[in-house]
Amino acid sequence: MNSAGPIMTGNSLSPQLRFRDLTLGYERHPAVHHLDGSVEEGALLAICGPNGAGKSTLMRGIIGQLRPLAGAIERGGLDPRDIAYLPQGAQVDRSFPISVYDMVAMGLWRRSGLFGGIGRTDRTAIAEAIAAVGLQGFETRPIGTLSGGQMQRTLFARLLLQNARLILLDEPFTALDAKTVSDLLDLVRRWHGEKRTVLAVLHDFDLVRTHFPQTLLLARSAIAWGPTAEALAPENLLKARRMGEAWGGDEPCEVAA
Numbered sequence: 001m002n003s004a005g006p007i008m009t010g011n012s013l014s015p016q017l018r019f020r021d022l023t024l025g026y027e028r029h030p031a032v033h034h035l036d037g038s039v040e041e042g043a044l045l046a047i048c049g050p051n052g053a054g055k056s057t058l059m060r061g062i063i064g065q066l067r068p069l070a071g072a073i074e075r076g077g078l079d080p081r082d083i084a085y086l087p088q089g090a091q092v093d094r095s096f097p098i099s100v101y102d103m104v105a106m107g108l109w110r111r112s113g114l115f116g117g118i119g120r121t122d123r124t125a126i127a128e129a130i131a132a133v134g135l136q137g138f139e140t141r142p143i144g145t146l147s148g149g150q151m152q153r154t155l156f157a158r159l160l161l162q163n164a165r166l167i168l169l170d171e172p173f174t175a176l177d178a179k180t181v182s183d184l185l186d187l188v189r190r191w192h193g194e195k196r197t198v199l200a201v202l203h204d205f206d207l208v209r210t211h212f213p214q215t216l217l218l219a220r221s222a223i224a225w226g227p228t229a230e231a232l233a234p235e236n237l238l239k240a241r242r243m244g245e246a247w248g249g250d251e252p253c254e255v256a257a
């Protein structure tokens with residue numbers, strides 16, 4: 001579909017997320033306006049749009065870090081432990097003195113508890129996750145010494161262990177080399193094959209067209225939402241760009257009054 005609206009990927013699946021006239025923002029300044037629609041369970045959805053479009057804000061709303069200024073987000077009965085979130089790279093504190101192994105093991109915390117201890121099954125799972133991202137041999141390395149690509153692999157290994165039903169990735173491939181992107185995309189495909197729901201904020205339209213069947217094009221409001229080829233049609237991209245160029249600081253919206 002070319003216009004904004006709900007994704008319908010199949011009648012047998014139920015919505016994992018539903019946005020009802022959702023407005024999100026900061027101190028009553030809206031950044032996402034009146035979003036309506038649903039994301040089916042098992043969807044692989046790209047969220048695209050210009051800088052300042054509200055993409056990260058939408059992610060923060062989904063995880064409950066931001067409360068709606070108006071409207072609502074329904075999460076299909078998901079427990080918070082069933083939602084995994086990878087924020088933009090700059091938001092991860094690399095100076096924290098922790099090894100790759102311990103960083104990956106943190107993926108188990110929300111299920112086993114901070115003081116639950118790590119048993120043999122957990123150690124196997126951690127080793128498998130580290131191997132899945134190609135970081136064997138890096139277990140004892142402090143995260144502060146990793147390259148950007150190795151750090152992102154570490155964070156994906158942690159996500160693997162979280163075993164979440166809904167996975168949110170905010171610009172997961174920015175500034176990574178082609179091999180790292182390809183390896184991490186394999187993990188995204190694996191999650192999709194396991195019928196997990198994956199939402200990723202992405203700026204690389206070629207990558208989105210190749211790997212993401214559905215796209216939400218956001219410019220504070222939804223410009224288009226549906227099959228990627230249609231959502232990223234030239235007229236929609238032009239409209240999103242014009243909206244991005246037009247907003248100064250605060251988009252007009254009645255909830256801001």
Ligand SMILES: Nc1ncnc2c1ncn2[C@@H]1O[C@H](COP(=O)(O)OP(=O)(O)OP(=O)(O)O)[C@@H](O)[C@H]1O
Pocket residue numbers: 026031049050051052053054055056057058249
């Ligand atoms: N903590 C905050 N306090 C106040 N305003 C914020 C805050 N975080 C984001 N904003 C504003 O909300 C709007 C949307 O920001 P957001 O980070 O969601 O955009 P984005 O689409 O993710 O952009 P980018 O592609 O540049 O990462 C912007 O105008 C931004 O300045």
